[in-house]
Amino acid sequence: MRQIVARLGQSLIVVFIVTTISFFVIRSAPGDPFSFDSTKLSQEARDRLRHQAGYDRPLPEQFVRYLGNVARGEMGFSESRGTSVARALADAIPNTLLLVGVALTLSVALGMAVGVVQATKRGGWFDQVSSPVFLVFYSLPDFWAALMMLLVFGYWLNILPQGYMGDPTMHDYYPLWRRIGDTAEHLVLPATTLTLITIAAIARYQRTAMLEVLPADFIRTARAKGLTEREIIWRHALRNALAPMITTLGLLFPVLLGGAVFVERVFSWPGMGALTAGAIESRDYDLVTASVIIGSVMVVAGNLVADLLHAAVDPRVRE
Numbered sequence: 001m002r003q004i005v006a007r008l009g010q011s012l013i014v015v016f017i018v019t020t021i022s023f024f025v026i027r028s029a030p031g032d033p034f035s036f037d038s039t040k041l042s043q044e045a046r047d048r049l050r051h052q053a054g055y056d057r058p059l060p061e062q063f064v065r066y067l068g069n070v071a072r073g074e075m076g077f078s079e080s081r082g083t084s085v086a087r088a089l090a091d092a093i094p095n096t097l098l099l100v101g102v103a104l105t106l107s108v109a110l111g112m113a114v115g116v117v118q119a120t121k122r123g124g125w126f127d128q129v130s131s132p133v134f135l136v137f138y139s140l141p142d143f144w145a146a147l148m149m150l151l152v153f154g155y156w157l158n159i160l161p162q163g164y165m166g167d168p169t170m171h172d173y174y175p176l177w178r179r180i181g182d183t184a185e186h187l188v189l190p191a192t193t194l195t196l197i198t199i200a201a202i203a204r205y206q207r208t209a210m211l212e213v214l215p216a217d218f219i220r221t222a223r224a225k226g227l228t229e230r231e232i233i234w235r236h237a238l239r240n241a242l243a244p245m246i247t248t249l250g251l252l253f254p255v256l257l258g259g260a261v262f263v264e265r266v267f268s269w270p271g272m273g274a275l276t277a278g279a280i281e282s283r284d285y286d287l288v289t290a291s292v293i294i295g296s297v298m299v300v301a302g303n304l305v306a307d308l309l310h311a312a313v314d315p316r317v318r319e
Contacts, residue, residue, distance in 0.1 A: 007307060015293065019070075022292035023063055026285055033079035033284050046288075053077075055285075067287070076286030080279060085290045093294065095165060096271035099264070100256045102187060103194035107240035107252070110194035111199045112238075112245065115206025119214065120233055130203075138200035142259040145194045153189060159187045163268035190267045194259055198252060205248045209241035216240070250306025254299040280312060 033053075050056050054065060068074065075085040114134070118127045137145070154162035161167075166182045167174075175181060213219065214237055222232045227232045257272075264273035272291055279287040 006306070007304055011304060014300055015296050019067075019289065019298040020063070022289050023066060023100065024059065025284070026288045027059060028282075029064075029283065032138035033282065044093075051307065058233075070293070074108070078279070078284055078287040080282040080287065082285040085286050088287060089290060089294060090270070090277040092270060092272045095269065096260055096264070096273065099194070099269060099271055101255075101258055102191045103198070103256055104249075104253065106191065106195040106200055107198045107256075108245075108249065111202025112206045114199070114203040115236060116130050116210055116233060118203065118207045119210030120229075122211065134203055137196040138198070140197055142193075142261075143199060143262040143266060145197055146190070146263045149189050149193045150266060162191050163266075165270055182235050190263045193263050193267075194256055197259060198256060200225040201247065202245070206245055209244045211239060213237045213241045246306055246309045249309075250303040253302035253306075257295055259299060270318055296307065 034049050034055075045088065047056075054062055057213060058063075068078070073086075075089070077083075078085050078088050078106075081088045095296075114130060118130060121127055140148075153160045163186075165186055171182050173209060218240075219232060219237055222236050260271060260275060261273035263269070264271045265277050268274065272295065276288060276295075278284075278293040279291060
């Protein structure tokens with residue numbers, strides 16, 4: 001319990017530091033939300049809007065006021081979206097969690113399976129072929145991998161939707177089962193892109209963890225008792241190789257969130273990545289800062305969950 005409280009305190013400090021940095025960095029860039037207004041407002045009208053939003057006040061005063069608003073659950077108004085920041089984020093966060101959740105699930109399942117096979121067949125043809133192939137995928141920039149997936153499967157082969165979260169014209173008119181299928185179909189390309197660029201890291205960590213466990217005494221004892229190789233690998237060796245993987249998952253979650261920014265942009269997926277990118281372009285102060293805060297909360301929450309799972313799997317951590 002004491003460790004959990006300490007971790008929560010550290011998480012709050014991290015979120016505060018991220019909030020402070022993002023607040024001052026976005027405001028140090030040229031322009032503000034009213035500099036990119038397409039309605040051609042007069043300078044007098046722009047100055048009046050800046051005054052109403054408090055952008056003409058000293059930065060330290062703006063920062064204190066912003067912290068007070070966030071503490072009350074008020075994250076400001078999005079000038080680029082024409083709605084409250086909370087409403088804009090509420091619409092985008094579930095979409096990002098869906099994309100990242102599917103990619104994380106696929107990455108973990110496939111990566112662990114690949115790592116186990118690589119370790120048990122060390123030096124075999126699968127190990128020698130799959131390791132460099134997945135390393136190539138892992139080395140690809142997120143945006144380039146997304147563009148290639150879009151080009152090959154969306155344009156050249158034309159077998160998968162090229163973007164969005166559903167059919168732009170018919171999705172809302174489909175029955176529920178058809179809307180679910182439509183979303184799943186549009187999810188294939190972005191989720192596959194994120195999966196391919198992260199699966200190599202999981203497979204590598206799992207392979208290393210398995211290679212450390214397989215020579216252990218309890219594995220030799222299990223073989224001496226006559227257990228099948230399948231039982232030894234999946235019931236005994238894998239269970240003891242999970243602790244390093246759980247730590248890796250805590251590090252992988254922020255990687256997926258960062259990659260989602262580019263992937264969502266390429267595939268026009270209406271999530272936090274696309275929302276934040278658009279907010280940065282329009283200097284939407286409140287929306288950018290709130291998006292960074294929410295992203296940091298997700299990251300520290302993912303790491304906290306990883307720590308708790310690690311403690312549950314490895315009793316030595318609880319001591």
